[in-house]
Amino acid sequence: MTGGALVVGASQAGVQLAVSLRRAGYRGPVTLVGAENHPPYQRPPLSKAFLTGKADATTLHLRTPEFYREHGIDLVTGERVTHLEVDADGAGRARTAGGRTLPFDRLALATGARPRRLEVPGAHLDGVLHLRDLDSATRLRQRLTAGATLVVVGGGFIGLETAAVASALGAKVTVVEAAGRAMSRVVAPAVSAFFQEAHARRGVEVRLGAAVAEFLGGQGRITGVALADGTVLPAETVVVGIGVVPRTDLATDLDLACDGGVLVDACGRTSRPSIVAAGDCVAAPHPTRPGQRIRLESVPAAIAQARAAGATLAGQPQPNQEVPWFWSDQFDLKLQMAGLTDGYDRHVLRGDPGDERFSVLYYRSGSFVAIHSVNAPADYVAGRAALARGASIPPEPAADPTRSLRSLITPTAAVPAAQ
């Protein structure tokens, strides 16, 4: 017991893992090592309050320096782990780019994800940004002045949130989305349509089915975006928000099974069970579809997985049973989501999107699986409570916005299937 526990990656998942190790009674040394030069911080505000200038960097910190000290968590920032060696007994050592060696007798990976790059000519021009960390958000914030022209590539959550902030700050914003609708991986067409129109009403131009052919520049700087159909959009700044790629390099080097993320079980154990992993870097068991795995990219998932993985690493395996949930703020529109919509075969609309206040409930094979609410937090809360209890909300009465959703929660999971 000399090396203690090493957690690689010091963000939402890494911090929670270290905390949960302690809460589960682990008494050995805990080292939390992160590549960034900042103490661990929250990312969601990077495309929201921080980007608008309402929050400064210190308000983003996840814990105070005293907290790490008091809990015996040795926080090492600015050190990227480049190599891991693990012996047969699970102990080993990490080497960092800065030349340090960190010994351990148990290991956790919380390496997160990196932004996906768009491989087109001009991708390396000055002014083409990816929004993932505090440094990139700080650079972007400096560029979002009134009258600036911004092209956002990707109509997902981060792209649309960025567009909303920039537009509210007075920038001229165009969103370019390759798919036929925004946020298409996650939300129903009605929700996409609503957000596309809401953005347009607030002055953001949203171009759907538009592929970027090339970033155009002069003297090394971005000047415009050429689309596949020949259109050229002028741009002083481009934000590429086309998703993230899990950081699995260290796991792959250790021969851990990876498939769209480091494969873990519900307790956070990798294919080499003494090593745990959590957060954006993992593909975990799907909460409602046995045998399937899913990679979730959210703070609640990172925390829930890390809680389980931390307890497991402390010798008290504990499965993660949290219903996935997520939120997105765009202008004055608060989208709150609970459950997972993948594979849904029926949905009902509750309320009128024209009022900018409505919900969509999703069903799969007759089971209530998810809810998305726009400016309707009571619906979201009721939906989430039903999902957490394994209860249902029958679709027909749910469509009537005069009935409270919480009064409709029924303890059975089954409702009639779609015809």
Next chain:
Amino acid sequence: MPRVTFLGPSGVARAVEARTGDSLMAVAVRNGIPGIVGECGGNASCATCHVYVDDAFQSRVGPPNDVEEDLLDLGVSDRRESSRLACQIALTEELDGLVVHTADERL
């Protein structure tokens, strides 16, 4: 600089300094107060920052707002009259000396 005291279920007290305007949740999370997680960063989406406001301060802190009502009703295990979500309480000089009780935290 308002001071806040958090009393844990086993009676352990932690007094911390806050900045005026901070939410009670933000202060608790930065100081690692057990039982207050604040997963959604203060977005009134999660109910992981549930506290019980000490009797002496209830009138000054006031009752929960509508969204908070729903979250408390459905999202916390032991809701009481004094329940609030810490993210919905903004700290002011008037609340200097505030005492809140925290619930048990999951591992």
